[in-house]
Amino acid sequence: MTIPAGLPVSDTCVDLLVIGSGTGMAAALTAHELGLSVLIVEKSSHVGGSTARSGGVLWLPASPVLSEVGGDDTAADAATYLDAVVAGSAPRELSAGFLKHVPATVDLLRRTTPLRLFWARDYSDYHPEEPGGSAVGRTCECHPVDTSILGEYRTRLRPGVLDVNVPMPTTGADYRWMNLVTRVPRKGIPTFAKRLAQGVGGLLLGRRYVAGGQGLMAGLFAGVLRAGIPVWTNTALVRLEGDGERVTGAVVDHGGREVTITARRGVVLATGGFDHSMDMRWKFQSEALGANLSLGADSNAGDGIRAGQELGAGIDLMDQAWWFPAVAPLPGKPPVVMLAERSLPGSAIVNQDGRRFANESMDYMSFGQRLLELERAEGRPVTMWIVFDQQYRNSYVFGAVLFPRMRLPQAWYDAGIAVRADDLTELGARMGVPVSEFLATMTRFNQNASAGTDPDFGRGRSAYDRYYGDPTIKPNPNLRPLTKGPFYAVKMVLSDLGTCGGLKTDERARVLREDGGAIDGLYAVGNTAANAFGTTYPGAGATIAQGLVYGYIAARDAAG
Template sequence: MTTAAPTTIPAGLPLRDTTVDLLVVGSGTGMAAALAAAERGLEVLIVEKSPYVGGSTARSGGALWIPASPVLAENGAGDTAEKARTYLDSVVAGTAPPQRSAEFVTQLAATVQMLRRTTPMRFTWARDYSDYHPEHPGGSADGRTCECRPFNTSLLGEYRSLLRPGLMEPTIPMPTTSADYRWMNLMARVPRKGLPLIVKRLAQGLGGLMLGRRYTAGGQALAAGLFAGVLRAGIGVWTQTRLVRLITDGDRVTGAVVTQNGREVTIEARRGVVLAAGGFDHNMDMRWKFQSESLGEHTSLGAETNTGDAIRIAQDVGAGIDLMDQAWWFPAVAPLPGADPLVMLAERSLPGSLIVDQTGQRFTNEASDYMSFGQCVLARERAGNPVESMWIVFDQQYRNSYVFAADRFPRMGLPQAWYDAGIAHRCDDMAELGRMMKVPHTQFVATVSRFNEMSRSGVDSDFGRGNSAYDRYYGDPTITPNPNLRPLDSGPFYAVKMALSDLGTCGGLRADERARVLREDGSPITGLYAIGNTAANAFGTTYPGAGATIAQGLVYGFIAANDAAAL
């Protein structure tokens, strides 16, 4: 692939007032809107607040929940649009307009084909990555999640340095997909699966370097693939450029004023403006107002520039908001002072572990999907029974068997800094461990004893851990009868403090099935669109499956571009 003439304007070069057909604010899934619009012959400009391209998409796992898509059909998944709509009707359960889910399914196949035409990306099915609620009507235990294959970021040429860094930058070149992660995490338990994958990805990463290729996976691969398409199409991207206000002509949005290095520039947009600037992840005033005053400051895993600017600016022209109490909640290892929380994904599902609150008791199914886990925590707070602290507790066998917090490989000790900061404890005696955690140790020991009894039977009669196909996906298949349960019989025992983090907020501007921003009375604001986390979640208060957040951003970007092209 050859890149077009330079179209990305670094901060410092003089900007000028300009006119385009479509202005896209935000360079995560907003790039899909830009690509779709350019394919329809529109002149497009992307403005990005940060110095990087990729948004929270680049920091994500890169999964795409794309039911009834060509990717699934080509792999014999047997999924249908009817099944997908049935499932979404069941899990959304009226918390969002049904037209939003229905149109997502209707336009999904065309979106995937557009991405195939306009980018170098290739997609693969993460088979067995179950829907998050597979027991609901239309749910799939085989899963509908796909992802971008490892991508050569050298295709970005001189613009590679503008790609937003990932959440977990590897120290060695090893492009690991989400499907790989599952088995690599079990490398000590199922070496015949995990070790060959490690060898394969190391060979791809190191071998690629020898050929001048730099492979990446996950959200980095997806963002890089979109960016490569943007460069190939010659779409302009202005980085370090912040949205200041929208321009209106009567009831219609006709452009925006942006600023870079203190200089304001006016961009007229003949067909409209697409707001794809993320949520309000790092605007704590908004989070404390709409969500919870107990949320820790800046514990979100979303891009640091997601401060709700686009949402507030759209409200200034009459836009309505919805679902502002919602986020893609994500339990994580509590951060060290001044640091970010650490990602936890499979850790909660693996046998030989449990999670307790400040009372020393379990309070939910540890292996549930991360959004449901967070919603449980906040529901308890609203009910007057808050989870003031939470700890994941595990034994030495667990520590010898699984990866923890992404970079603690089996048998590796926990960082001394965790012990020094009081977010980790280790002890041979369970009662003493409870004292170190500052939980009622008698109750804690009783909780562990009951958990051990249930684990021996393979049935969690308290919270149903292991009942769902989703729970079992991240379990240990070598453990029977329940891959999510094993008693903690012998020490030393460990406790690691957790925090409620998130992948970004998912409440925002009210939008319809055409991605048009709506006023409080439900009427559309002509020329204004919202997608991704700038819009209220198309799936209401639920997370249907891995990658539903990114997938709806891509699909609604496609929808917004086509609606604007038809004006």
């Protein structure tokens, strides 16, 4: 199918070919604005990629979104921070290229899409204590978007991670307070009511509001439709045309028929990572990873990375992913998203030995890296349980769909991913962990939590930890002892938001050969490229932001 009606699906020639319809749309919009003819091809039947399944936030340091509302961030401070956290795990030029083009990318989004961005103030950088780090954060979001602007193509937007029965367009900033509705009702109730009214009221007016990744991709998609840029869906990359020196186009598969697309100015690979290519994941990451636990789009199978390698492109950081701990899935189902759960007081995470092993509140990528480090050090997979009490269950949302006081699903108990007991001794036995070790762990945890400290792992010391904590708990919003049953334990798995190792690129988004030379006419952005920030996640939205910014950079370079 072609969206909108435009180039027929047959051999054709364009200036710029964009393969993938997630953040690659920024490259398409930039190229179109510069007067180039553009074609987007998308492997699946939906547009939006993994971005449409994400929280949709953007890490935009020193951007006009911040400065226009009084933010005092500077590119120099952001550069200092990136130098500190990237720590040489990626070329410094990649961070510099990103920072240089953030303001222009924001301007592009404002000119070419209906997106309205706002600063999610106080959403701390993930490592704010590092030089240049910011406790007030550099993360931005888009206001909810009415998908009715997509007209007949509204159903072609990739669905989100959660099925929502009641429309309630919730931003990340909203979620923070809605999660605390029973603890901070003066914030939670008005936020809840506002979004419920917007969602339900919008339907009465013929509007369908979405937020997060759905909202971001709806805005980008609307810009593509308005520009008349054709999108071929159900069209998969077969191979790139050209050699190790220059790429001239690509051969794609549409309905079992090969079609050749000549690209005069270049090809932008925006096909996502290798999230669901388990052969690649077991080879480069860990043989202990569960099959298809990724929250990334199911069409992400490393197509762009493999195609680049066939032409001699180098790869880097293939052991890395945007790790994201989640509730273990029911048979045949995906993992259940966890966001604030690990940070909230009245909970702790233990391994199969009944011991804590990390600061539960740390950012999700670092948490996953810690888990894999332990696996390598111990020579065995690490299993984990999040343990909490009834007060915790009465107070907070769990798994994004269980509101306070709701019972854990019986299906979780039946599948063995949840257990319940009146005391910790019985709970440990039902979890299958060594009871004596578990009791010793919880005794120490409770003693320290009573004093508001965590000398073992430092939970609650970072501004990032505290962002998703409970501000009504003093002195540490992330710590409270678990002393009164019933108690619960829910099994967790290591999921991810997508892989972030891929093709080596330079500050112009050009794909590099193994010898370091650029392949003329070939670009890679988003998770098809190796993470511009190396082995780190600087702040919420750094993955999507670099995809958009480097899409902008790639199109400008292709345009000359």
